Amino acid sequence: MRRRLERIYLEHRQGLFTMALAITRCPAAAEDAVQEGFARLWAAETAPRGDSVAYVFASVRNAAIDQSRRRRPASGVEQPEAASIYDGQEADPATAAMNGELVRRVARAVDSLPDDQRDVVVMRIYGGLTYAQIAEALGRPLPTVAGRYRLALERLRSQMGGGDER
């Protein structure tokens, strides 16, 4: 089972990290969450039932949520700046200037999604998961997942399209 999990990690490492980062908003916590997710899987005594990829994403997602709760500061305490899942750094300065604003707009739009919609979008777009895999990872019916995805894209389109039309 360990080799299977390692293969899944190698194939989906970017998607797993992006999902963890979308939840924790901190690269270090996202890294911890991915490791913790896999540590829980290795500690499990039985092989997962159902889709292994969905199982891995579920474990990492749960670990990221736990990380996020643990890192929540007390009221009145300074919070470090939340990190985006996008990288605003571009090698070419001209491209960076042109695309930087677009990346920031997309980041703001994705960050403003409700958590359940954001998770579905990240798993589908950046994790490459099917609706069935996402449904299994989230423990939700497939029509619910498809509905959340649609709502999320409609919301993103209206937020991005509103700026372009002006």
Next chain:
Amino acid sequence: MNDEFKDIERMLKSMPLRKAPPSLDARILRPRRFPRWSRALVGGLAAAAAAALALALWLPRHNASDPIPEEAPPQTAGLAPAPDAAARPGPQPGHTIEETVSHVTYEGLIVPDGKTPMRVLQQRTVNRTWVADESGRFALDSAVPDDQIILVQAQIQ
């Protein structure tokens, strides 16, 4: 439904993602699960052993009659290229290289006693050991992670 949202999906896929760090591979693919206290002890011992080993490997090779061999740096993925045995001596099977990669991140402020603000720093360290096989190629043998929290009193302005 997918055709209806192809434009927005294409745009999202074109966004540059923050890349998963290389250190994550070492933490997932060959993790060693030790208690926190033993990891700190192992980290300290590994650092001392690395220094002693580097000295032991370096001293015999710098003979006045031999040319100083050029060693290839260890690679985080795959194997280091085997040196040309006819041109220069390479690593012997069983030789090890130990490296410690560490970085510190700022995690925000806390005020544990209600009066003294403290900056929270997290030091993340990975101690890696590379071992040369029979053909003289180095491969990653183990990666031991360690996390420490450091509190630094903040200046009140």
